[in-house]
Amino acid sequence: MLRMSEIIEQALCRHPGLPALTSGNVTYDYTDLHLLSQRVIARLSRSARPGQRAVIVGDHSLASVVWAIATLRSGLIYTPVHALSPVDRLSQEIRCAKPAVVVCFDEELAGTLRRLTDAEVIVAGPLERIAADAPVAPTLEDTREPVAYSIFTSGSTGEPKLVDVGHRGLEPLCRAQTAAFGLRPGLRVLQFSSLAFDASISELVATLYAGATIVVPDRTDRSWLGAVNECLLARQCDLATLPPSVYARLAPEAVRTLSTVVFAGEALTEPECERALKHARVLNAYGPTEGTVCFSIAEVIEHVGDIGTPIEGYGLRIFDAETGRYADSGTGELVIVGPGVALGYHGDGEATASRFRTIDDAPAYHTGDLVSYANGRLSYIGRTDDQIKRLGHRVNLTGLETRFSQGLGFRVAVLVAGGRLVLAHVDGPGEAEIMARLRRLAPMWELPDLVVRLDAMPLTVGGKADKNAIACLIGDEHGRRLSPDVVTEPDVTDFDRVRGIAEELLGQALDPDASVYDAGGGSLTLVSLQVRLGEYYGEEVVQTALEALDYDFTVNGFVAALNGGRDPGSGTVASVVRAAEKELDAWHVALVTRRAGAEGDRRRVLITGASGFVGGRVLDRALDVFDHVYVATTGVPEALPAVHAKRWGRGSEDYRTVDVVTFEELGRAAENGELDFGAVIHCGYEVNHLLPLERQVATNVAATKQVALAASSAGAGKFAFLSAASSGALFDPVTVERVAAVPEPYSQSKLLCEMYLDELTRAGCAVDVHRMSLVYGHGPQEGGFLANDKYFQLLRHSRKIGALPRLVGGLPVCDVRTVVDRVVTGLAHPEPTKQIIVDDIYDLERLAHAIGIGAADVLEFDQWCEAVSAAGVSDPRWLAAIRAAGPNLGPIDGPHTLAKGSLLEELMRVHGNGEHVLIRD
Structure with a gap:
């Protein structure tokens, strides 16, 4: 039996030179990842001893994945926690875990975590800094700790339960998924799952075992769903493991890129199955957290509810609750048997005893899933209790009722009706206030889709809420009863309906031109919006409208898209351009004030984007033309000269007159009047045609404005901007109509930059615009x-x-x-x-x-x-x-x-x- 640390150690050594992990423009091969993870382990070894627990509070980033892999390799007990969980939930989980060390990736979050635990809290810095600063150390000594990793799940009380998973099921898992998924060296596997969800274990460990490449979507400022869509379109993933509800929300172009789709985390529904079969090989995987990720895999050729056959090392029994007997086939509760069964719930012997058994001298786990098993095939029927899964997370309805009633201060009933999670109440306030309070109590996957106020709570003869009666009162999904505080007009406009639904889901007022992400929503909010809006306008209409918005959402933008496209006189483009126009006078004053008579040295130049194709060549030319070169970078300043020198065959002496700074350092120097250069070449523009215009403004346009302010502060006389020929052939003043006529947000944002830079020319710094x-x-x-x-x-x-x-x-x-x-x-x-x-x-x-x-x-x-x-x-x-x-x-x-x-x-x-x-x- 190979232990977790041995599986990863051998995988990293078995595939030298092959790409192991990639995100954005960063790729680590297996040798790189071997050395980098060793350095992370060296840092962990200063805070924890072998066999102790390390909690990783992070998600959806290259850095968090590297720390996760290193921790799994280290001999510490890897325990991931969702970084976006409410503080109360974080507190419960950390108290349960009792870690020796907690790792997070944000200073603000670190402050919260330090108030919740006495364990050391590490704020993981840039990976490049870890690689440069930490000494290489061997893997922590193997103490034969029986726990490989632990994952939180929710039990019947709604309190987080920590599942301790052993080592014995890991190698069979890797072998089975490698064979079933067709994993092989060079194949690119999307890393989609939250680290706090056990599917991420196979995404990381099985992929490395097979010598394939883990691809982490580069989220930056976009939504997670938007980042996944872009990654599938641009980063060439071959395989993805996804919950069906997420797959349903992917852009059609992104769906068509996958050659293999593995559905997991939720019951596979017919629409998603049929959609996937048109484009890809489809597998349906099933497995509880308590069973080392995956228990069975089905090759799907049509939707029949099949969850496959047990993978290597597993057997099963069918349990009849009425007789208390186990059978080899039939219909009943699925009991999984084999070495991959978890060790139990950490610190909860009573819960462990209620679910975990020994059958024929092998560990067994009662899943609570109702299945039918015949002729070697499993079919999923439902739950034997009232647990459901939402986006891959198990949610217990009774537990939600208990926690929500306690947290809200009045009695609620939680049920599923019409495919929605519904919260019903009698005595509570309006829906918006309830949703705002619930967001502080629960993670997003536990939040209800609908809050309904009833005149009276129907009860069973036993005095419990009669959920069947509540479902009947609510009605079907088209005729549902709304809370009395929601006013419905007999002739509601599209604008009022769309805005009302969005504000209902967000629990707050929403500016019609504001992105739902800027208003505090996330990818799950967008999924809920798509479902709710689909009821009124149809799923295909809403899907098309969201595609036109690049899976961002504003009320005005969506309404315009419903009517066949973006209206040049209203919506996103209009609001962005008009906001820029309103800012121009103040922007001009800021430029003039910064300049204040300064005159920069024309023999000194500032360059951005020097790690790119064009910018790297510009820097190479500048080294021979200018006396001094400043470089502003979004990367690690110390690394850029070495990378550039390797690309151009230069020696370190060529960079003696080069100063590389971050954009933050550039901004501080500009504010303090410490800059001295007479020219600027602005090449640093993220080429991302999938970002919506608002995101282009928040990233690329904002960076251009920052560089322009620095130019004014330094007294630069000339500024070269690399624009896009797709912005158009005319150099007339920028208007709403001109921007709206440009085909996509990337080139639209270039026009906005030109508008701001015209003010820089008026302020005394001549701007060259090169539309390439x-x-x-x-x-x-x-x-x-x-x-x-x-x-x-x-x-x-x-x-x-x-x-x-x-x-x-x-x-x-x-x-x-x-x-x-x-x-x-x-x-x-x-x-x-x-x-x-x-x-x-x-x-x-x-x-x-x-x-x-x-x-x-x-x-x-x-x-x-x-x-x-x-x-x-x-x-x-x-x-x-x-x-x-x-x-x-x-x-x-x-x-x-x-x-x-x-x-x-x-x-x-x-x-x-x-x-x-x-x-x-």
Whole structure:
């Protein structure tokens, strides 16, 4: 039997050089992860002894996954806790766990945790700092501790129960899932589950066991669901384990990218099953937390309620509660038997004794699930008690009633009606107040979908709430009874209905132009919104509207999308542009005030985005042109010169006149008047076409404004901004109509930046605006920058099948050397310049020449997509992205220099035959 630490240790050593873990532009291979986890273990060893418990309070980030893997490898008892749990819940869980050390990833949360525990609280810093600061240490000494990890679940009282899971089921789990899921080296596995949910154990451990790659969505400022959608579209995941209710909320393009879907955490419903079968291989996995993640797996070809056959090492019994007998088949409570059965509930002997048994000298667990077992196949029927699962978390209705009644101060009944979790009451306040109070008492997956006030609570003869009678009073999902404090109009407008539902779910007023995420909602709020709005408008209509909003939600934006799209005169674009217009006067004053007669040294330059494709080349040129270079980075300042030097073959002496700072440090220096440079080249713009406009404003536009303020503070005379040719050919003043006419939020945000930078010109710093077309000219070592370029992937796929799709218009491109020349030389001219940079425009004939096929080998766009799919030469994600882009390339009109060359031909010669490279930024 391999122990947890041995499974991970051997996996990390067995696959040297293969990609192990990736998120955004960061990738660690197995050797990197081996060393990095050793350094994390070295840090943990200063705070805990082998066999003690380590609580990890984190979720959905590269750093939390690395710490999780290291803790699982360390010999400490890994115990994850959800970082977004209410404080009362955190307090209960930490008291139950009695950890030696608690790890979190946020200073504010650390303050709360220190008030809840006497254990040492570690705030995990950037991974790069751990790698640099902590010495390498061997794995903590193995004490033969029987517990491998512990996961919290809810028992019948509603109090958190800590399930202690042993080592014996881990290796069989890894072998079974590797075989059933088709895991293999190089396969990319989405890390979706909360670390506090036991499915994350198999996402991490089984993936590493198989030599595959864990892909963590890069959340940054977007919603989790939005981050997952983007990750599936852009990061090329092959397999994902998802609850059906989450799969139902994924964008259609994201759904089509997955080649294998494993459903888990909830009963698989027919609509999700049928949808998945259209695009992917489908598996249905079942397993309680008390059974080492997974007990059975079914290969699904149609929806029959099958949860498969037991995996290696497991057997089962069917328990008849009326007779008290166990059978080998039939219908009754499922009892799982085998080495993967957990050790019990930590510190709760009574609860352990009630569920855990020994059958034929093997450990067994009574699941409470009602099943039918015949001919080697299991079918899930329901629960033998009143527990349900929501988004993979077990929720006990009796426990919720107890906790909610105590916390609210009046009696409530909790039930499921019409597929919804309903809270019914008689004496309470309005729904909004109740929901606000419940958010402080319970995690999101326990919150009711509907709060209903009744005239009187119907009771059974035994004096308990009669839930069947309550369900009848509520009515069906279309004719449900509403709380008296909710006013319904006989002729409600779309705006009033949408806003009312959103405010009902949030429990507070909502600005019509504010994102639901900015108002305190999360991905579960969006799921609830989609369900509620779907009742009025239909599921497909609501799905289409949310897709148009990039799975963000504003009331105005949604109403506009219902009517066929975004209204240029109202909704998100209008509110964002008008908010910017209102800010311009104050923004101009801020720029002038910051400048205050300062005059920067023109031999010194500030550069952003130096780790990117264009920005790295700009920095390389700047080292030879300027006396001193400041670099502002979102990464680790100490690492950038070494990475840049390796890319360009430079020595450390070339960076003696380079100062690298974070954006936070740049902002402080600007406020204190400590900056001295005469020119700025702003390349640092996150290329993310899936972010909605509000998020682009909060990230990219905000960063541009920060750099502009720094330019004013330093007294810079020239500012070069790398904009996008897709923002349009005109350089007229920015208006709502102009922004609305631009096809997607990324390019819209570039226009907003130009509007702010016009004020910088008025304040005395001349701004060059370079609207770039598609930038190519990648050297042999820069193939990784092409990994997410859909046009490059289109050409590669075309070369593989020997045919191009019929494309409309021309593909405008420019050489990166042209861009760098224009940007750097433009700084020497005192007057502002605005230009579009296009070196060449490729029509269909020239595209065919670039990839080396005949001009006659052209298929209609849909035929080409089908041919690529049939040939099996494309990852489905790229094909989905190309389908979404469609056949229209769209020529660029306006002032630009056109110098015919062979840019794409050179690109395909250097990179067209190779696979794209995973890079570490």
